[in-house]
Amino acid sequence: MTGVFDYAPSDTTAVMSRAIRRAVALIESSFAQPVSLATLAATAGLSVSRFATLFRKEVGISPHRYVCMVRIRHAKRLLRDGVPPCEVAAEVGFFDQSHLGRHFRRAVGVTPGHFTSCPSREEAA
Template sequence: MAAEQEVTAWRPQVPGVVEVFHAHFTEYAYPMHVHEAWTLLIVDAGAVRYDLDRHEHGTPHDTVSLLPPHVPHNGSPATPDGFRKRVLYLDGTHLPHDLIGPAVDGPDLRDPLLRHRVGRLHTALTRAGDELEAESRLTFIGERLRTHLRRTAPVPVPRPDPVLARRLRELLDAHVVEGLTLAEAATRVQAHPAHLVRAFSGAYGIAPHQYLMSRRVDRARRLLLDGVPPGEVAAVTGFYDQSHLTRHFRKLVGVTPGRYGGRGRSAEGFRPVIGGG
């Protein structure tokens, strides 16, 4: 079967929702990457397998998956026909930072009512003028997610976060657009470059360059949904040129930037973006 990609993405006028992302992939596999936002995922057909914090997970049809921000993960089809998914990227309005640890430990929630509510929210988000309904539904979803994570949270145990790796991560976060060379980073943290890369990859399960590129792609997604042309997006998010943006964007998102940003700011003119371009 030929590879198929169908993607629809938009930013609704609903507080707390950074982006809505609907996709159907038959063969596409996400490499390791991170997001600035929480990722709330339901799968409508097929299944996805993914690694989070070096543990393998899956998305049975009756689950809701919640992936925390800044934690590397990947994703690939777990069935021959691929998967069809609906995703919400959420800021910290409903999910505070202290729930990241419990979400890492238990990202897949078996809760039919929660899954039903997330599906109803996606329906509301596709209808212009129903923003109040969507906001109300999101409030109840946030409440249920917080209850799940706080009830199942284990006794707090300090998560490994070596100082050297954390210092490099802070440097990368502070230089997402302009970037910095490995030599510059090594000088600032007073470490050998090879040791620095090894420490970062060992602590977070992702190479420093992969982390930086996924942060840049996340920023590019937001600008594209605001209607900024890909060429301008590349210039302000740290990519060398539009082709550089396209290569990394397609690798992490599954479609090209030009096919991604056609939805605009609201649910009006709802239409899928088809193909990998």
């Protein structure tokens, strides 16, 4: 399954403004912590509405979806390493395992449990 969560930030960094690159860097470095739209906008030096519009225009998805995508990317890595889903959820910033499961299934197409049990995890990704 391909989609928004296959997005690689390095693909578009050349076309991102400095303000958006700063916000993306903050998300990438602190994805497991709650980060508000206001904090991201302040990091970018923009108003909240201008930031949200510019982020979507330059990155292609909303800031919230981008944060979820980064969390899912890290969750996949941890699951491949054998970390139990309940620990992965807390490690990457989801509220609980159910929250991880909903976002993971929406992004990857399978549950975290199926992802870990699949012999070829790349096929499930």
